[in-house]
Amino acid sequence: MNLTEKILAKAANKKEVSPGEIIKVNVDLAMTHDGTTPPTIKSFKKISNKVWDPDRIVIVYDHNVPPNNIGAAEFQKVTQNFVKEQGIKNFYNHGEGICHQVLPEKGFVFPGMVIIGADSHTCTYGAFGAFSTGVGATDMAVIFATGKTWLLVPESYLIEINGSLNKYVTAKDVILKIIGKIKAKGAVYKSIEFKGETIYKMNVSGRMTMCNMVVEMGAKNGIMVPNKKTIKYLRKFKKSFRIYKPDKDAEYEKEFYFDVSNMGPQVACPHNVDNVKPVYKVEGKHIDQAFLGSCTNGRIEDLRIAAEILKDGKIHEDVRMIVVPASKDVYMKAVKEGIIETFIKAGAIVCNPGCGPCLGAHMGVLGPKEVCISTSNRNFKGRMGDPTSKIYLANPAVVAKSAMEGVITSPE
Numbered sequence: 001m002n003l004t005e006k007i008l009a010k011a012a013n014k015k016e017v018s019p020g021e022i023i024k025v026n027v028d029l030a031m032t033h034d035g036t037t038p039p040t041i042k043s044f045k046k047i048s049n050k051v052w053d054p055d056r057i058v059i060v061y062d063h064n065v066p067p068n069n070i071g072a073a074e075f076q077k078v079t080q081n082f083v084k085e086q087g088i089k090n091f092y093n094h095g096e097g098i099c100h101q102v103l104p105e106k107g108f109v110f111p112g113m114v115i116i117g118a119d120s121h122t123c124t125y126g127a128f129g130a131f132s133t134g135v136g137a138t139d140m141a142v143i144f145a146t147g148k149t150w151l152l153v154p155e156s157y158l159i160e161i162n163g164s165l166n167k168y169v170t171a172k173d174v175i176l177k178i179i180g181k182i183k184a185k186g187a188v189y190k191s192i193e194f195k196g197e198t199i200y201k202m203n204v205s206g207r208m209t210m211c212n213m214v215v216e217m218g219a220k221n222g223i224m225v226p227n228k229k230t231i232k233y234l235r236k237f238k239k240s241f242r243i244y245k246p247d248k249d250a251e252y253e254k255e256f257y258f259d260v261s262n263m264g265p266q267v268a269c270p271h272n273v274d275n276v277k278p279v280y281k282v283e284g285k286h287i288d289q290a291f292l293g294s295c296t297n298g299r300i301e302d303l304r305i306a307a308e309i310l311k312d313g314k315i316h317e318d319v320r321m322i323v324v325p326a327s328k329d330v331y332m333k334a335v336k337e338g339i340i341e342t343f344i345k346a347g348a349i350v351c352n353p354g355c356g357p358c359l360g361a362h363m364g365v366l367g368p369k370e371v372c373i374s375t376s377n378r379n380f381k382g383r384m385g386d387p388t389s390k391i392y393l394a395n396p397a398v399v400a401k402s403a404m405e406g407v408i409t410s411p412e
């Protein structure tokens, strides 16, 4: 069995599982956020009045924090009442950060776990060797009630990545390159297992960025065997965990190889995440907004990269640059390191932790024909505002450099 199959077999109390099989699994952790908790509650109330285990549910307000309209404020009240009624203690309602950042940071994510979230980027936790995937509110309601869900065991793709990354080339560029090759519909319902020297050496932040974006190829989950840096990250929580590894003769439907040694920064052009080009092909394109943040690239490592470029520089007068740290923890580290000061002095708008403008709700909605360069994960038409606006996805170095120049620019 491969890595995903091993974890799913354990969760289903079976010796072995194989692709195509429908299994019932125990869920170790369930996550919902301010947007998906109210619809989950609505379905939940039709089937139960008591959650299966309040300690295995984590709720994070991140998409609309603080509430940006009356509906969002009402939604938050619904969740607050539910949390009290059900005795859910793991509740982060005052801008603790993006759910996918908060869960690992607070020590909820460990190797071998089955984590289901009512958000499509729940696949991020594969960086820690967990099986994690997103579901809708009705599936989540059943999990809230029973602690179980059904899964179709996915076929798996093995992606091996070798080579060291050049300066200003990051995990984001690697995953964009992969998506550009496999395409947006190229891995629908597949499990993606990453391996290779590049993954083995990668820091936790980069591993999260890579697993975060597998859903942009339609994948069910992305997963990696924890490396030394990941184990070090997890040890600080002082909890025991078991690391699962694929069998030597594990089976995969397809295998892909990437050598990233000579690769430059990549950009996903409007309006599809798989419309990927090397940055030099889009250099000179005028931008109105630059966004540094999201569950893909809002971590301290990302902010450091951007700050190094912006140090002593100024953001172009035509550009509004918006910086949203992925969590309070990231924010506080950035304050301590003087990074926030660098952003403010350069002319950026620094907002409170959360999803920020990523999905067009607030904090930088794009007007007609405006162009944004963003470190987030989706550039769908109209996602950040007006349907005539355009989004280019890139790494934090490209976003920072472009913000200074007023046009898409390579930091190299």
Ligand SMILES: CC(C)[C@H](C(=O)O)[C@@H](O)C(=O)O
Pocket (backbone or CB within 6 Å): 035, 036, 063, 118, 119, 120, 121, 134, 359
């Ligand atoms: C609002 C939420 C359900 C959505 C998701 O599931 O991904 C959002 O986080 C996004 O990135 O589009």
Ligand code: SF4
Pocket (backbone or CB within 6 Å): 062, 063, 098, 100, 119, 121, 294, 295, 296, 354, 355, 358, 359, 376, 377
């Ligand atoms: S940061 Fe963006 S992609 Fe991530 S959960 Fe929030 S809205 Fe979704």
